[in-house]
Amino acid sequence: MNRKIIVFLPLFLIIGVCGLLLLGLHNDPKKIASALIGKPVPEFYQSDLLEPEINVNNASLPKETYLINVWGSWCAYCKQEHAFLMRLQQQGVPIVGLNYRDKRQNALLMLQEMGNPFHQVIDDSKGLFAMKLGVDGAPETYLVDANGIIRYRYSGPLAQQIWQQEFLPLWQKLAKNVPHLSLQETAKQETAKQEGKE
16 A cells, blocks of 8 residues: 555656646736735845935935836836836826846936936846845836835836726825826826727
8 A cells, every 4th residue: 555655656746746837827927926015115225326426225215105116228128118107207106216137337328218217216236125125027116105115016017007907096095195196197098099099
């Protein structure tokens, strides 16, 4: 009896591993929960990308609801979402950029060519702050409340539909002074335009 169990044990292990892998394939990587949801932004001490002689830390972060956007000039999806970040910035959404594992010159060139949507840009060329945040890659966006607590994390490029469905409802709950309601109006106008084309 024990001999039969020993013979079939490797087979059971292989079936178990295959089952776990199949479960993993059905999970949406863009909806990865962060262990930091509901916790403060981790402590950091990094250089400012635009002014490297200035060091930034948690005290430098906005004292209102804001986004942390993880990006790099090497990242094609970051370039894809950049125009939408510019629109958010024009609507008054404060965005802190976390330049992730990038060369400073390349990052500055991208901002010069495509525009700078960021309230502040943290130079994280070694990925130290990103590691504390639990970043898997770029782009990633974190929604942080006025008390510095991470409320939401999204992995992937931001776009109007994602903003509207995933971020805006929570943003409106968190933001005390909500000058950003015009974003909802912008979304309605864009939806109406798209429906008019069809």
